[in-house]
Amino acid sequence: MSQQRVVVTGLGVVSSIGTGVAEYAAGLRAGRSGARPISVFDTGGFAHDIGCEVVGFDPTRWITEQPVEDLGRAAQFSVAAARLAVEDAGLTDFGRAMVCLGTTDGGGDAGERIAESVVRGGFPARELARRVPAAALPVAVARELRLSDVDCTTVATACAAGNYAIGNGFDAIASGDVDVALCGGADAMCRMTFTGFYRLGAVDPQRCRPFDVDRAGILTGEGAGVLVLEPLDAAVARGARIYAEVLGYGLNCDAGHPVAPDRDSVADCMRLALADAGRTAADVDLISAHGTGTKANDAIECGAIHDVFGAAAPRTVSVKSMLGHTMGAASALSAIACAVAIAEGFVPPTINHVETDPACAIDCVPNTAVEADLRVVQNNALAFGGNNSVVLFGRHG
16 A cells, blocks of 8 residues: 655654753753752652753643643643644644644643542542543643544553654554644653652662663653654645654564563564664664663663664664653653754763763763764654554655
């Protein structure tokens, strides 16, 4: 079956290092850190409280078509990122549209507030219940953009969900099922997620240090990333700016362990993506790694990269060193970093880096961005339960 080529024409970002693609790109170039003391929930009783929180976010700038109080923080991020992406793409006619967003917690922060109110003997505010469902994220986007002929989907494959959503959008555009796809992911920081990683001993007290010999874990983060996908022919016909082409993707789920990634399965997922894109390992110029900063993840992911690419693997970076782990938004924000890197010709750095762990043995572009001519960039995402997703982006033209 003949398939349409799929391109990225709009990018929308809400993150701890910048809102909007221009500010986000500048933050990536500068190696800006989003780490700061957490304020969105009470961190009393924890030995450390650093995270990558979005500050200065005013939802009323983007939400005008529905009551702001009906939307949880992650849904608000989703709407803002979608509006920014649509404006960036210059879209006015959506035709048959799709909104597909990934998330880990959905409205989990609102659920926590309901539970807290009940435990303290109170009655939770009614609007909190409306904020909880994960389905509220894409539905809020569709309502805000007044999309009537739209397919709304939520993907809940944890921190691989953004890449899953992009893969869904890619298929829908390539097959001609929809004309425009708004794809990505969103999550808001909540006590539940922070506590879970904290009790696992997987939260670094100060900073996220992927691939470093002294790395000590993640920093939890939040935000949203939305990409506008269109058929290449339609984008060219309307004179749209094209950031990158989506070349293909790979998905697998080994279900081997609740939290530990499987090296062979991760390598297989990368091979699936390369095959789907019609590329070889030698074609890839840069890998945006899952790169959480935990001892196990980084070593296993880098081992899988060497299994696929050999000893001379391409540059491999982790934007989580700047953004923290934004859960369901993580691979979407990383995908946007890939598209920006291709379009602007640079490699974002892995910050907070002192000495590369021999178990990783990659060029992680430590601390300072470098200029680069990038033709193919790979975006890795590895989630709990062995849910792996890899997307390949290429330079158009």
